[in-house]
Amino acid sequence: MVDPIRKILSIILPIIITGALLIVVVMHFYVSYVFRIAININALSSNSAKMQDIGWFVGIIDLFVVFLTVSVSLVFFFITMRRLKEFFAADIEKYLLAIESSSNHIIITDSNGLILYANKGAEKMTGYTFQEMVGNTPRLWGALMSGEFYKNLWQTIKYDRNVFCGEVKNRRKNQEEYFTLAHISPMIDKYNNLIGFVATEEDITDHKQVEKELDDARVATRNILEDLQMERENLSQAKSRDDAILSSIGDGLIAVDRDGTIIMMNGVAENMFGCGSGEFLGKKFYEAFGSEDERGDLVPREKREFSVTLTVGKKNVVTSADAYYYIRKDGTRFPVAFTASPIIFNDQIIGAINIFRDIATEKELDRLKSEFVSLASHQLRTPLTGISWTVDLFLRKEKLPEKQRKYLKDIRLSADRLNILVELLLSISRIESGRVGVVPESVDLVEFIKNDLRGCSMLFEKKKLTSVFTNHPEKLIAIIDKSLFDYIFQNILSNAINYTPKGGMVEIVLKIKEDSALLVISDTGIGIPKEAQTRIFEKFFRASNAVMAKPDGTGLGLYIAREAVKLLGGKIWYESNEGGGAVFYVEFPLAVKSLQGKVGLIPLKMFAHK
Secondary structure (H helix, E strand, O other): OHHHHHHHHHHHHHHHHHHHHHHHHHHHHHHHHHHHHHHHHHHHHHOOHHHHHHHHHHHHHHHHHHHHHHHHHHHHHHHHHHHHHHHHHHHHHHHHHHHHHOOOEEEEEOOOOOEEEEOHHHHHHHOOOHHHHOOOOHHHOOOOOOHHHHHHHHHHHHHOOOOEEEEEEEEOOOOOEEEEEEEEEEEEOOOOOEEEEEEEEEEOHHHHHHHHHHHHHHHHHHHHHHHHHHHHHHHHHHHHHHHHHHHHOOOEEEEEEOOOEEEEEOHHHHHHHOOOOOOOOOOEHHHHOOEEOOOOOEOOHHHOHHHHHHHHOOOEEEOOOOOOEEEOOOOOEEEEEEEEEEEEEOOEEEEEEEEEEEOHHHHHHHHHHHHHHHHHHHHHHHHHHHHHHHHHHHHHHOOOOHHHHHHHHHHHHHHHHHHHHHHHHHHHHHHHOOOEOEOOEEEEHHHHHHHHHHHOHHHHHHOOOEEEEEEOOOOOEEEEOHHHHHHHHHHHHHHHHHOOOOOOEEEEEEEEEOOEEEEEEEEOOOOOOHHHHHHOOOOOOOOHHHHHHOOOOOOOHHHHHHHHHHHOOOEEEEEEOOOOOEEEEEEEEOEOOOEOOOEOOOOOOOOOOO
């Protein structure tokens, strides 16, 4: 604030001093004029020459004072004029500097549009220099709008003498197009004459681009919303169609999310469980309904169908051959076969779906079939026993030719094979009817296996096989059903012997795993073909290479072994490649649970007839 005040005072003070001097001159002239009149009157009245000389002297002094005063006044006047010129020149220079430094495009034209002035912003925006612009019109970079646009523009600024404001499309010197927001104002002098125009332009290309992108985004958004609406309608139709399909499926269907919460359940499943519509939705599957095994024991949560599928990420299949039961709302149970599959999205498991069916009718048919097989097997045992006894009697007491004795031995061998088949069928019927009990007793498994190996030593020698049983504890006491364990061991061991070529090796390993035992029987035999591996535990199924190696097999041994392992509460699995041998694993508790039953399995005589 100090500098402007000083500048103003430097202008005002000379003016004040000059005015004061002029006032002094005027007052002096007035006083001098009165004084000279008085002197002249006295000189006339007295006719005194002295008074006249005084008058002349006063006049000379007046002239000197006037000259001095005027001179000083002129000095201050010129000082004042220079200060005013400097003051206004500085302000004009600032205004011109502001215009020149403006980033906006500013030009001044005459009344015909010829360019008289252009600032640096105009040069930068258009790409033309000031020298290229002077004498030209803005058509140098314009003329891209319609003729109607320019007609209205000239009407507004030249004839109506109003300010024009609007968007204009131009082209730079490098032929790049751009958009500006233009303001064109007419210049009117004091006589109301149009002397030219002042135009300012602001580059709004980026804004236009943003607006275009926004417009495009709005259009895209509108299209997306329309597509979403269409997709919503399609999804609604698809959902209605899927709901109709699901409601028409004859099997029960339950779907859960990643946490095991039920998110869908069809009407068939609700009817099976005896629950109302939507009653189980939002509940954890293990809270909504339970599941039991054949004995009536609840299946632990971590072994339930959804838990296994969500954890492992693979299908979990339970067939009609497995003992698996769901519990209804009223507490009753029904047998089921199911397929639980993971729901995978973006390589992530997001849930699981279980399709199941009530197999009570199938179970009943299996029971009836087992009873028939049992009855038929019992009826077959008597004549087979008679045939075997008669053949033995003839061989002991009759003196027969060697050829006839050979025929009788063949009959005896065939009768033994039929008897083994009948016993296997009887064991199957007892297992499937649920009549087999489990009677645990203390058994030293190491000694038990050694005794069985001694019993089949002749077979190892006959096929020149090597048996190895060295990897085991010194003693392993287990509370187990001896007959079931013997059934399992003999079936797997007999397969290893039968399907291992001469000179091969069979190795038995027994290990302790916390509260369970692991039996491993490996061989260097023919192995199991890949296409047969999913069916190896099925009844009567035999792999193609097994049929060629031993045509008279039954295909029942591994099925019964698996069922016997289940009765012990264990599990059985294998690893094999065709031509590379097989390794069977049997894991079972060291202390199995007792199970009430009316009968046991028929004792095996796997090696008695060899």
